[in-house]
Amino acid sequence: MLNLKGKIAAVTGGGSGIGKAVAKVFAKQGADVHILDLSLQSGETTVDEIKADGGIAYAHACNVSDQQQVSAIFDYIGIVNILVNNAGIAHIGRADTTNEEDFDRVYSINVKGVYNCLHAALPIMKANGGGAILNLSSIGAIVGISDRFAYSMSKGAVHGMTLSTARDYMAYGIRCNSVSPARVHTPFVDGFIAKTYPGREEEMFEKLSKSQPIGRMGTPEEVANLILYLCSDEASFITGCDYPIDGGFIKLNN
Template sequence: MRLEGKTCLITGAAGGIGLAMSRAFIAEGAHVVMTDLASSQLEQQAQELLAADATGATDRLLALVMDVTDPASIKSVYNALVEKKWPVNVLVNNAAVITVGNLLNTSNEDLNRVFKVNVEGLLNVTRAFLPAMISAGSGNVLNMASLAAVRAMHDRFAYGASKASIQMMTRSIAVDFVSQGIRANCILPARVHTDFIEGYIEQYYPGEEESRMEEYSRYQPIGRMIKPEEVAHAAVYLCSDESAMVTGTSMLIDGGVMAGDN
């Protein structure tokens, strides 16, 4: 099993990509700490995951409520794991929010909200868990960025800026802590079919659900959206020792968008 002996904490694990990563990590033998703000959804998904898991993972999965914007809530999860003697050696910063808009119709409040969760949240959580990894002499941070970090997408002004920040934060962590046994990488997916997409289509483009979904599928030259489990496969690689020589990298999963014109 590729993640045996590792304890992986995932933020935003109650749905979508975070949930797919939780499933994949459990299947690869990891201890998994699923965390999210959405407490009832988190509890339900953790129970369903255990019910469907074939590896008898009951004693390898914890679901804990944690708001990445709230240092007190992060600290209480940290303390619970210390008490349980589950030292986190893999941290996946996956929680995020989005607002849709360009420079002119993005309010300061929108920008601040997106940066508070996506950027400051990453800082809060990593700052809480990195010191113990450094003391242990090894650790691995995986950040969910987005293709929007490197390719401007229409009406993703605040979100794209937050994801570009995450890409550079990833490189900074990689550079600053490489000599202390820490690796840091990020994944840049194009459009992944999750509630995240369905949610913002419903909020920002009511009545256009079908045409937007078609457009988002066509966006990838391969002709469909990415499945959450396809992102999870990459996460397993980046969080396992198979990628021991990979740090500071940004892994594209984009169905060919960045290959060139088509």
């Protein structure tokens, strides 16, 4: 079950957080994993951990908002059976407090970055008889979240790109799905709390944890295990779907 032996996977943002957990579980299940990360050092750290566990992985420095960089790396990889579009950034602000520069930055990474990877990977998958694509969306694409205007915009776009890709490439044996996490405990969350609420870290961590009805944040490994299933052959009948992984946030938070 969930055997990825012989598969070649590309994971963006694989140097930390959810992307790192995805890269590690893919390698554990037998895939050769290519990590694309803005920080080559972070990517290489993940590679070292995978190799120490007997897996196969490679790191590539990549700014996903740069189409030439992305295309060159995918050309170098050659064959891609699985693509996980995980790289992304967050932003706090409302429509009238988000400046143009920040809006464009969120768009360039969270939206254009996904497009760039799809643009590079889809011809490869078509030529090789199919593949599986998983995009990281967010509960912010489904429900209203305070002060997340640009971020929610970007994840709504990811949701739409997932549906469009699933429809357009079904005949080529390519599946495309997305997952929508609520808050997941990553180094980013710890850094955000420390920067935004200095001296109140413990209090705010508890508050943010309890915003999920289940009473805690998710873990990167929990999200990665869902992604593993959706990218495996066991999920071959699933395409064009979004899967919330949210501790009950969407349906039970009332």
